[in-house]
Amino acid sequence: MRMELSVGDGVTGLLIDGLTETPYVAATLKVESTGLVLEVPYIMHGETDQFRHLEQWFSGRMPPANLQLYTNGGTISLFDITWGGHSERQIAVGILRPALAVLHGRDGDLSDPLTVATLQSRVDGLNEWGKSSAIEIDHHVDSARLVTGLSISVSSVPAATWRQGDAVMTIRASWSTEETTDEAGRAMRILDNLILESTFEHGARSVAEHLREHRKVVDLLTILFGGRTRYLGHLVKDARFVDYSLGGTVIGHPTVELFSRQTIADRPIRNSPPTSLTRPLASLAELGVDALVKWSQNYDEWKRFILPSAGAFRRESPYLEDSITSMCIAMEAGGQILGQVPGEAATYGRKRPTLATYVYRCLSAIGVDWGENISSTVGLARAIATNGNTLKHPDRGAYPDYTQSYVVRMVSELTVRLLALYLAGGASDVLADYRKVSGLAWRERQVLQENAISIDDAGVFHLG
Template sequence: MDLDVSVEHLGFGDSLAGLLVDGVESTPYVGATLRLSDTGVEVEIPYLPGFAVDQFAHVDEWFRRMNPQENLLLRTRDGNVMLFGCRWSGHSEAAGSRIGSGRIAPQETLLFERDGALSDPLTVKTCRSRMDGLNRWSRLSAVESEPRRDGNGRSAAVDITVQSPELVEWAQGEATMRIRTTWTSSETSDGYERSHVVANNVVIESEWAEPRPFFDHLVELRRVAHLLIFLFGTALSVREHRVQDESIPARLMGGEVYDHPFVELISARTIRERAQPIPTDKKLGLPHLVLQEVGAEGLARWAAVYDQWDRFILPAVAVIGRRQRFTEDVVMSTSMALEAAGQLIGPRPGEDATYDRARGRPTMATYVYRCLELLGIQWGDYIHSQVGLARAISNNYRRVKHADNGAFPDHVETYLVSVINELVVRLLAANLTGSATDLLGRYRAGSELWTVRQQFETNQVRISDDEGNWVSTAEDDAATNQADQDAEASLPSSNP
């Protein structure tokens, strides 16, 4: 048997031509071209009508019924590619001797040929995924360098060590999750230059006792990815997956298995994220917590409460992780999250000031107040009280949400509510890890709130009382200045 040949990687715009195999005995192979675009993997198959040429009868039936074979294999000169969960993606009718063309979109594309029947669903034991911000958040590196100096203190050499540090591991339901470094080394040279490149990146790894569908791995990955979106406060994309399983062996020429490598898997569920622009370091900024602060215990705690808190997590992370969003969308989604969080938090001291005055029952303002009181943020003199802020958020949410409350609220008020809401849900999420004591301590001391204060000062407003009313500080300042001028004018003249 020949040594395995595999397709190492596919990038946007790449294509592979080969023969398509459906696994049905005696069905002829047909030519096909696989292309990867920002909408996913698509396989195009030219064919003639089945009634005209028997070779294409099965393909003609796929597209007439809009129901291709579930799993397919594409044999190419670069290696074999397996296509799982294939769906009809369009076709042009063929008539007479004219050539038709059909398109198939797989749910998952494995850049390798696994063992077993082609009709069997894809299951894998281990999956490694990469995403935006993971290197920065984890602060893990497989590369260490130390300069060596001569007797005059000048750099004479550099010692570079490439070795993966200890991984971080925790249990997440039935899966074992890990955050670890991976590295590869490559040399390139031409007639002029040569270089040695070490790729040094961090992955999230999920492993199960028994092979599972890729979707199960993705579900566990998303739980971690959602936490990172809260911590960074910006959109983050999952960009790459590599899977490993005993059914994916690498063989020597004689057929002996010498390895079970990690091979690339392209998923239709994450391909649009991969197509998004990679964020700059400036766009990422600094996370509220890094891996060393959260630790394995914090990640396990986050995973343990995730399902209970999903009515808080999902609306908030959906809007924070969106690249294009309206201010009103932020208010709607984060307020829904605060309402859910307030119900989970339960009663807090002083909340009766936010109750419905007629019926004496909790209101939307009560649920927001519980979140604010739990965090204990000291906002400063631009927000009168936690009760006033809770009512301001509740009032703004109600007026944005319900058409029978008249016109939309003032856009400045809505914007400032969105800023505060986003900060509050991010801090609540960090608090769910059990690792946010120091982080909250800084906010309770007011040392981390300069951006919020700046927004209020720039827009010259403040929340003035427990009813959540907004007033203009420009008018206050004008009134104060006028009073000072009047008082000065009323003083007796000191001139003789």
């Protein structure tokens, strides 16, 4: 049976450093939203040598890089451990902070850094975005068209595979089962989820290298949804994680759970409600694999655009002003990368590009029809830039009117999301639907019309 741990859980066991002469000691591993915490009680200056190694670890602030915790549920392998503090009492408690934990023992030298052949991530919104399933159901009917049986086929099916440099990325339908018995009787639950998977052409890599490639996809997913996407969990597979029979025969290389300091804050507490996400701008099928390749190729150059926008969408209930500032930072970076476009000179200040210029370039790239309440793209760019600069610079006086800021955030967020589509080069039909008169930007046009809000060529708001 696979060991299970969630944020908020703790497990106690015996701590092993891989040296035969070192005594085993008790320790408790806590899985907290801020990271993994290993608490180790010991006796300071004891009469025996039982805790001498712990005194050296904590007083010298130099614990082993890797340890294993033997528990009733199985072995937990802990990696990249740092000192986290200790008390100086007779019964002391030392704190260690592992960067990584794998819920399985690892063969070989314990001191070796952790590398894995495969990393899988479950991510908020991936099921809705990928729209693929591991389950196929065939209904058997009789001559009266009544269902007499079901044939259920379950298999892990790749939905998309592409390359990101040396990494091979796959989105696949994955499944597992749970058997339960309650007052309703026997039941089998099939868990059917899409996972994001990475492998590398030249063998095992560090978890950080895997996550670097996963982050590229997750950032795109976050911007397409325009909302918070979380890492729901990770699984790893490698030749050094082995299952044995009671006789010592190798029976397989399991896929086992990983906790990482980099993503543990994302992981939900047990039984917490799922993140509420609206429909993405484009599904995986609408984007296509070529768009994922292009996105990854452009990712490093466009980081100054991607990171502020993805970070803002990932925050839970951000302030209006916070979102606008992040979107303006993103558009300023995006506009500089896009380069000059016709008509931008009207946004210059002292014959040089301004924030309005960079916003204008982004608006021009996506080419959305915002409706008749927006007099021109130049005017809209000026309005957004004025609002963003007023929020950013304290010498600009009071904060802008709430209604104006609401419109600026609404338009800026859609602009950034569509620019991500433009950057990926996919979903051309989606962009076309936003560009045509009375297209998909109906929500933005409706807000302007219903509230009698308009923006003139100078970027000035008019109400009523």
